[in-house]
Amino acid sequence: MTTTTKSVRGVLYKAATGQPVEGAMVMIAEGTYEHQDIAAQSDAQGGFYLPEIQVPGTYTLLINYNDQSRRITVNITSDSVLRIPL
């Protein structure tokens, strides 16, 4: 399978209100491919990036914010934009 490397954008929002989640820490816990061990922080619009990952691939994200911790497994393709409710 042909893969390409790219930064994939995602957006975190509160499931109950749709409001963006700012200040969450997002990192890759596991993945199909090797990944950089850097962590991203979501901005005021809830936006974040998964840096330079190989796609398509399956990745498990660890998302920490406030006192919560979530693990989410996602299939990511080259044109994916992740919208993740918390």
Place this chain on the structure above:
Amino acid sequence: MILLCPVCFCTHYKNQKNEFMKPKSFSETLRPPKNGNDKNPLVPQSSSLLETLPGASLQETETEIEQVEGIQLTKPGEADRELFNKLNTEIETETESAYEQVMEEPGTEVAEEGVFARDVFFASYPELLEKSMAEIIFGTDNRVRITPTTSFPWRAICALRIKAQDNSLWYGTGWLVAPRTVITAGHCVFLHAHGGWPKSIEVIPGMDDNLRPYKSYIGTSFRSVVGWVNGKKREYDYGAIILPRDSRPGDKTGVFGFAAKDNQYLLSAYLNLSGYPGDKGLPLPLGDQQYFMAQKAKSVAPRVIYYEIDTMGGQSGSPVWVKVGNARYAVGIHTNGHITGNSATRIVLPVFNNIQAWKNLGM
């Protein structure tokens, strides 16, 4: 209750919060080739190991390059040529004398000020070369929190807060080799998809929750190499932050030594790794606690060291070091995670030479 990993039957399958962690041990046969550097990794089972450090005499053969769109060729040694964003914080006269052909550069541990050093020695590890030993910290979790962080070497390890050109925010780790030189991953100082060199990086030595015992410093002068900046090659993923002249945390924290070691040494030694993982620190703020783990290498490749030391996002740039007596020598720069083994950019001679030069800039 102790849960066993179904893959390797180890006992660290879940962490203290009962969350699943990356497997720590797994069959070598599960590893797919990750890049050209990993097709034939050397593993500890080998009784005779080839030394493949740069400079070794190799018989040349006549070869051709496949014409592939987008491929960029560099001359021998070109990939380790230094690149930087600006030179306004350091002396700009870089001479050949900065590239001494030495393989070990000692660090310095400034005098303790009433702080008890927590690390102690293993009783004995006769199989280790040069009695290289792991830091040992008592505890049951594989990743052990370091607190307080005010003793060496922990205080020379820095949390990094990276603000990219597109204003995205990132967390990483670095380590001091000179009063104002911080070594880290290349992808912490040059983010290809986010504007390249960052706007700034805040360097926080020995961060411990909300404590900043050695204050924090803003770096805007960065270094990396052609192989990373232009080639985006994992094997060249290393760089440095040169802090402003009035920012000299290394004077108080002490600094790491660094060394280029051969395969046999690296496969025999205990590797120590400590940094600032983003999954630790709840409740907020995250990534402000230092965590440590030590283990032997899983395998080594010419420019990469593989290990099963647990890491998580935020630990990019962490030092991977060996302890020899009271000296600490970094032998790698942690950069990547993967289920078949986390990995560091290996300090080989060209990397050593660049770190040496960057160290000189931060004296």
